[in-house]
Amino acid sequence: MAENLIKPENLVYDKTKVLTDRVLHYCPGCGHSTTHRMLAEAIDELGIQGETIGIAPVGCSVLAYYYFDVDMTEAAHGRAPAVATGIKRVLPDKYVFTYQGDGDLAAIGTAETIHACNRGENFLIVFINNGIYGMTGGQMAPTTLENMKSTTSPRGRDVKTMGSPLKISELVASLPGTYYVARHSVHTPANARKTKRAFKKALEYQKEKKGTCLIEVVSNCPSNWKMTPIESNKWMEENMFPFYSLGDIKAPK
Amino acid sequence: MKELRLMKGNEALAEAAIRAGADAYFGYPITPQSEIIEYLMAQNTEERTGMAVLQAESEIAAINMVYGAAGCGKKAITSSSSPGISLKQEGLSYIAGAELPCVVVNITRGGPGLGTIQPSQSDYFQAVKGGGHGDYKLIVLAPATVQETVDYVKLAFDLAFKYRNPVMILSDGIIGQMMEKVELFEQIPRSDKEYDWATLGKKPGKDHVIITSLQLQPEEQEKVNLRLQEKYREVEKNEVRYEAYNTEDAEYMFVAYGSCGRITQKAMEMAREKGYKAGLIRPQTLYPFPVEIINKVAGQVKRILTVEMNTGQMVEDVRLAVGGKIPVDYYGRFGGMIPSPDEILNAFEQKGG
Ligand SMILES: Cc1ncc(C[n+]2csc(CCOP(=O)(O)OP(=O)(O)O)c2C)c(N)n1
Numbered sequence: 001m002a003e004n005l006i007k008p009e010n011l012v013y014d015k016t017k018v019l020t021d022r023v024l025h026y027c028p029g030c031g032h033s034t035t036h037r038m039l040a041e042a043i044d045e046l047g048i049q050g051e052t053i054g055i056a057p058v059g060c061s062v063l064a065y066y067y068f069d070v071d072m073t074e075a076a077h078g079r080a081p082a083v084a085t086g087i088k089r090v091l092p093d094k095y096v097f098t099y100q101g102d103g104d105l106a107a108i109g110t111a112e113t114i115h116a117c118n119r120g121e122n123f124l125i126v127f128i129n130n131g132i133y134g135m136t137g138g139q140m141a142p143t144t145l146e147n148m149k150s151t152t153s154p155r156g157r158d159v160k161t162m163g164s165p166l167k168i169s170e171l172v173a174s175l176p177g178t179y180y181v182a183r184h185s186v187h188t189p190a191n192a193r194k195t196k197r198a199f200k201k202a203l204e205y206q207k208e209k210k211g212t213c214l215i216e217v218v219s220n221c222p223s224n225w226k227m228t229p230i231e232s233n234k235w236m237e238e239n240m241f242p243f244y245s246l247g248d249i250k251a252p253k
Numbered sequence: 254m255k256e257l258r259l260m261k262g263n264e265a266l267a268e269a270a271i272r273a274g275a276d277a278y279f280g281y282p283i284t285p286q287s288e289i290i291e292y293l294m295a296q297n298t299e300e301r302t303g304m305a306v307l308q309a310e311s312e313i314a315a316i317n318m319v320y321g322a323a324g325c326g327k328k329a330i331t332s333s334s335s336p337g338i339s340l341k342q343e344g345l346s347y348i349a350g351a352e353l354p355c356v357v358v359n360i361t362r363g364g365p366g367l368g369t370i371q372p373s374q375s376d377y378f379q380a381v382k383g384g385g386h387g388d389y390k391l392i393v394l395a396p397a398t399v400q401e402t403v404d405y406v407k408l409a410f411d412l413a414f415k416y417r418n419p420v421m422i423l424s425d426g427i428i429g430q431m432m433e434k435v436e437l438f439e440q441i442p443r444s445d446k447e448y449d450w451a452t453l454g455k456k457p458g459k460d461h462v463i464i465t466s467l468q469l470q471p472e473e474q475e476k477v478n479l480r481l482q483e484k485y486r487e488v489e490k491n492e493v494r495y496e497a498y499n500t501e502d503a504e505y506m507f508v509a510y511g512s513c514g515r516i517t518q519k520a521m522e523m524a525r526e527k528g529y530k531a532g533l534i535r536p537q538t539l540y541p542f543p544v545e546i547i548n549k550v551a552g553q554v555k556r557i558l559t560v561e562m563n564t565g566q567m568v569e570d571v572r573l574a575v576g577g578k579i580p581v582d583y584y585g586r587f588g589g590m591i592p593s594p595d596e597i598l599n600a601f602e603q604k605g606g
């Protein structure tokens with residue numbers, strides 16, 4: 001019986017062609033996968049697959065270039081905004097995005113992030129804030145919450161000796177070079193759709209050369225938070241969102 | 254049109270970059286090479302040729318901007334001096350690993366650390382042995398004059414694209430800062446060639462382009478290393494450049510490069526006046542190193558003296574080339590000090606001619 005249902009008119013979801021057929025290596029329930037899909041769908045819906053160049057970071061999403069079916073470069077840890085600058089200065093009419101974790105963007109790459117934003121480079125920065133270093137096994141990130149445990153803050157982040165969690169989105173929003181800065185999540189279908197809308201807006205602003213757009217996605221890390229995906233989403237809602245509040249941080253009127 | 258001008262080394266280099274049809278320069282100020290970016294900015298290159306010029310927030314950012322632009326198949330160049338070149342090593346390693354073309358200029362100064370702003374050749378090892386992490390090589394060109402500086406900018410881009418490899422122009426504060434007469438080559442138009450390895454946007458019906466130096470499987474990384482080694486053997490076969498003086502009848506040989514090569518040439522001539530049959534080999538490529546000619550000469554001369562503005566770096570490569578056939582001595586000044594021809598001659602005589 002079931003095969004009779006597989007007809008074009010019954011189609012409710014089709015994988016976007018901007019994602020390749022490779023099996024994602026991300027852990028079950030990880031927000032990286034959904035964020036990939038939202039960004040790929042945004043690129044697809046704008047019809048800019050052949051005009052887009054992406055930059056993968058060092059972090060869990062280092063292999064993002066296998067999944068996005070667009071031309072891609074793999075940057076050194078934290079340097080994606082500089083690589084994107086180099087691309088955009090020689091190809092100003094292409095759509096360029098970087099895809100970076102919190103360690104990549106807000107620790108080792110802070111200078112590259114702030115200066116690209118301050119120059120108002122016309123590209124999209126996608127920033128995955130999971131409050132931890134996922135790839136290297138759960139060390140403290142600049143975004144790790146106060147008292148949150150990680151392998152390098154086993155008794156919880158002590159802000160007196162380890163510093164406070166960094167709100168990099170608010171920081172770059174204060175710079176004249178940024179045009180659109182927003183914080184979203186992908187843990188529910190409604191939130192994922194909002195994230196996709198934000199990506200689309202940011203890419204449209206890029207076409208108009210409005211300046212840097214940074215979309216932060218507050219995300220989870222079930223493996224390193226040592227929770228099930230469902231628990232991790234709940235923990236995120238209860239602990240991450242109060243500190244990293246969702247919504248526009250800087251948006252054009 | 255070819256053109257004769259009196260120019261400072263750094264400014265001539267910048268002018269040569271424009272004329273070579275460079276698409277982009279990214280750099281960060283540091284003495285003794287800041288004139289390069291200043292000249293490019295003053296030239297308003299965006300209007301003159303469409304070349305992008307940007308002052309980056311650091312040398313790290315600058316080399317990564319080069320990485321991005323090079324990945325689009327564009328002619329990208331950066332310049333710095335010793336401490337800044339250290340910061341570029343991570344990026345250079347990635348560029349070499351991803352097999353992209355670019356030109357990097359090092360107008361060296363003395364070190365270690367912040368060192369001195371005076372000229373030095375103490376970055377020889379860093380330049381010719383790779384410099385960053387991993388098994389890779391830069392092609393290294395060592396100009397001795399402002400004219401060679403200009404000509405090597407063009408050559409560097411040609412070699413970078415021929416081998417898809419970073420090329421370094423290893424100069425120093427003397428050549429960067431001095432003024433000399435130069436003949437400038439004609440403007441080469443910027444190219445709009447689209448390379449199939451470049452990220453330009455995915456073409457319909459084609460696979461997307463990926464630029465990366467990451468290989469998770471050791472078998473794959475080993476293959477990359479083997480491919481790079483094959484490329485370096487080609488470079489060694491085809492690209493060795495040097496100047497040899499008085500090799501025909503020489504009984505003693507000097508080996509020196511760059512500005513120090515010029516000073517040593519004078520010392521060699523003074524030795525000749527004193528009756529020593531002395532000659533000079535001046536490597537113009539430091540990688541690939543002129544191994545063959547040095548080995549050949551070692552079968553003819555009694556001894557070799559390398560002269561360097563460092564504590565003895567190139568001497569190791571000369572000894573490798575000589576293979577123990579004859580004694581190889583070193584003389585040098587360093588820390589920003591420049592040896593005089595008299596000093597070199599004196600050292601030469603003290604070592605027994
Ligand atoms: C120069 C350098 N330093 C350190 C590392 C090791 N490293 C790889 S990924 C990573 C952290 C990644 O964390 P994040 O950016 O938060 O991304 P996530 O993995 O959580 O998605 C580190 C420290 C590296 N590859 N290169």
